[in-house]
Amino acid sequence: MSDALFDLGGQVAIVTGTSRGLGQYLARALARAGADLIITSRTLDSLAEFEKEIRALGRRVVSLELDVTDEQSIDKMARDAEAAYGQIHILVNNAGCNRRKLALEVTWDDWNTVLDTNLRGSFFVAQGIARGMTAQGYGRIINIGSVTCVAGYAGLAPYGASRGGVRQLTMSLAADWGKYGVTVNCLAPGWFKTEQSRVLYEDEGWVDYLTERIPLARPGRPNDLDGAVVFLASESSRYVTGQTLLIDGGISTGALRALPKSK
Numbered sequence: 001m002s003d004a005l006f007d008l009g010g011q012v013a014i015v016t017g018t019s020r021g022l023g024q025y026l027a028r029a030l031a032r033a034g035a036d037l038i039i040t041s042r043t044l045d046s047l048a049e050f051e052k053e054i055r056a057l058g059r060r061v062v063s064l065e066l067d068v069t070d071e072q073s074i075d076k077m078a079r080d081a082e083a084a085y086g087q088i089h090i091l092v093n094n095a096g097c098n099r100r101k102l103a104l105e106v107t108w109d110d111w112n113t114v115l116d117t118n119l120r121g122s123f124f125v126a127q128g129i130a131r132g133m134t135a136q137g138y139g140r141i142i143n144i145g146s147v148t149c150v151a152g153y154a155g156l157a158p159y160g161a162s163r164g165g166v167r168q169l170t171m172s173l174a175a176d177w178g179k180y181g182v183t184v185n186c187l188a189p190g191w192f193k194t195e196q197s198r199v200l201y202e203d204e205g206w207v208d209y210l211t212e213r214i215p216l217a218r219p220g221r222p223n224d225l226d227g228a229v230v231f232l233a234s235e236s237s238r239y240v241t242g243q244t245l246l247i248d249g250g251i252s253t254g255a256l257r258a259l260p261k262s263k
Contacts, residue, residue, distance in 0.1 A: 012088050013091070033234070038088070062081075065077070088132055089139060090139070091126065106157055119161075119165040139180075149166065183232075183241035185242070220248070
């Protein structure tokens with residue numbers, strides 16, 4: 001298969017929420033595949049070191065402020081992105097948050113914060129960038145979901161609702177924008193160690209419990225997402241839209257340890 005199918009040279013990608021965590025890994029993968037970048041965070045200072053890293057890879061990079069819960073911030077980011085590069089070819093909707101609480105303890109503020117960031121933010125950022133993509137007749141939008149798109153977990157009610165919504169949103173936008181040459185897909189990681197989930201991985205018993213339920217017998221590593229994000233951003237996925245790609249080691253199969261042998 002030709003490497004050209006995965007070559008992002010000449011492409012410009014926006015990756016939201018790149019001050020830390022998986023957002024940085026996704027942005028690195030796109031840069032290594034040849035894309036120039038726009039990286040975003042609510043504070044520019046938090047992007048300074050990562051911007052240097054991307055430049056060291058030989059790629060152009062622009063840092064922009066973005067609060068995905070603020071309409072004016074989204075509009076300004078979209079305008080500034082187009083002013084910086086002219087055309088945007090790829091959007092990775094990564095910015096997100098979580099408040100891990102049992103359902104009886106969730107407050108209105110918890111619910112609104114998580115849904116406004118993960119679901120409403122994903123829609124309006126996609127809308128803002130898709131205006132240019134639909135006009136130019138080309139675009140790749142990758143919404144970041146989670147295994148909670150398809151599975152329920154205690155203590156994650158607002159988060160799971162938001163990620164399930166992102167999955168449905170992905171299908172709706174794919175149907176809306178396909179005629180303009182814009183594909184929309186959802187990349188859904190399983191259990192990865194990030195800043196949001198770091199405290200869980202400090203509990204060895206919990207890690208053992210989790211690992212027993214993953215057919216590939218380990219939690220995810222950030223670079224496990226590299227190939228998937230490049231695939232969805234590239235020409236190799238030109239006939240793929242409205243799909244959710246689970247990168248979860250198989251935990252969504254519902255796997256358990258081997259059952260005892262029959263007597």
